[in-house]
Amino acid sequence: MIETVTVEPDLVQLRTTRRAWPSSCNVYLVHDGDGAVMVDTGLGVEPDLGALCDAAASALSAWGQSLRDIHTILLTHTHTDHAGGTVPLARRTGATVRLPVRGWAQAADPHWQAHHILPSEVQRELDAARDFDVAAHMRTDTMPQLFAEAADVDFRLVEDGDKFQAGRYRLRAYHLPGHDVAHIAWVDLDTGVAFTGDMLVARGTSLPWYPPNAGGVGGYLDSLARLGELPVRLACPGHSSVNRGIDVVADLVRATTQAVLDRDRGLLAALLAAPSAFATLDDLIYGADVRGVIPWASSVTVAHLRRLEEQGLVSRRPDGLYLSEPKAAERYLKRIAPPQT
Known part of the structure; x- marks a missing residue:
């Protein structure tokens, strides 16, 4: 269910092989001295959550570490396939959670998931989805534990331009709305490593995807243009395999556009x-x-x-x-x- 890919000696991708919804995003582990950083968490339901914990524990053991050594969880955005497992993982590891400031509402109240993902304007056009309760679906099937219900978890809100040191990577948060109103990419300008979330087209998925209440077409195109200006040499996406080479990543930005x-x-x-x-x-x-x-x-x-x-x-x-x-x-x-x- 989860394939472990060594991207760099200090960077591992935990890649979900199941594509049918609901399914988790790629999760990344970064070696950080005596600890580790996790980027995104996948779904908060079984079998995804248990499979992720097992795969992460196995990957960390190669560094002489365990789940309890994960000290920080970084989120690219709070769609439930990326953030659904945040609360249970934070409780299990004791990690601090850093998330985009505008992502809090969606992670705290399923109403905002529905507002951004399947707004009433869309449901008006769709007979089949007119009565679909996306908020209930997201809560029950993807993210049972909401951020607002986790007073014991240390949440830190991230703004555009904020920086975080993860091992040898000095990551900067770039706000890139369109796919999600709060979407950020974590980018190290020195090494060219970037955790790009759901910004880039990924074969075998519905990406690129950009709802009207999250930035829409214009926001997405503007964000692609901003991402394209960065010297990204290794793009670590939320879905599909990593992309190596500055020209490869630039071509992918152009292809997505x-x-x-x-x-x-x-x-x-x-x-x-x-x-x-x-x-x-x-x-x-x-x-x-x-x-x-x-x-x-x-x-x-x-x-x-x-x-x-x-x-x-x-x-x-x-x-x-x-x-x-x-x-x-x-x-x-x-x-x-x-x-x-």
Whole structure:
């Protein structure tokens, strides 16, 4: 269930091999002298939590350490596949938890998970998800122990620009909203090591994913541009394998950016052909097989339509059909066309 990958002698990836939701993110361990730092925690339910503890204990033993030697948990964001296991792991290890300041609300109250992940604007468009209680699902199936219920855990809130020393890595927090309103990447500018969370496209996942209430398309593109300016040589993502080489990482940032713009292109091409219902447009972003497992996949479609509407390119008619403004749409499509190779 969990594959242990030695990234560097002092850096280990605990990679979940199960892809079907709910499943945990990648978790990282950093050797820090007599202790260790954990980056993200995965889900807070079984079998994920127990499997993570077993895998982490085995990896730490190679450094002559145990779970109790984890002194800090760093979070990239507080989606439950990244932070669901935080409270039980903090209690088991005694670790201090450092999380993005804007991530507290989602980790303390499932209402805010629902607000950011599957907002009512999205549910309005979806017959199948109209009555889906995402808050209850997240609490029951992914994160039973909320931060607000853990007064015994030492939580520290992190702002953009804050620094933390983890072994030989001097990590700086970069606020990169879009996938999540609170999303940060932990980056060491000297070594080029970066814990990028869910910023980059990952094969076999729904990424890139960016709901309208978490930064949406514009926020995500701005964050990709900011990440692309950093000298990242080793990207440690929340899902999939690590990416080595400054050119490899730069190419991945560009590929993720193009994947986002290609979704705009697909939606506008369809709307230039004919006014379309949301369900038709939704199929252009994610297939029914993905939406059947994670109804909030459709939040990305709404994020695109909201941004295109704000730009004067798309409008929603009273009958619910979407249509494009042809001349403006055609100009925009020329501007975002992929570069010729």
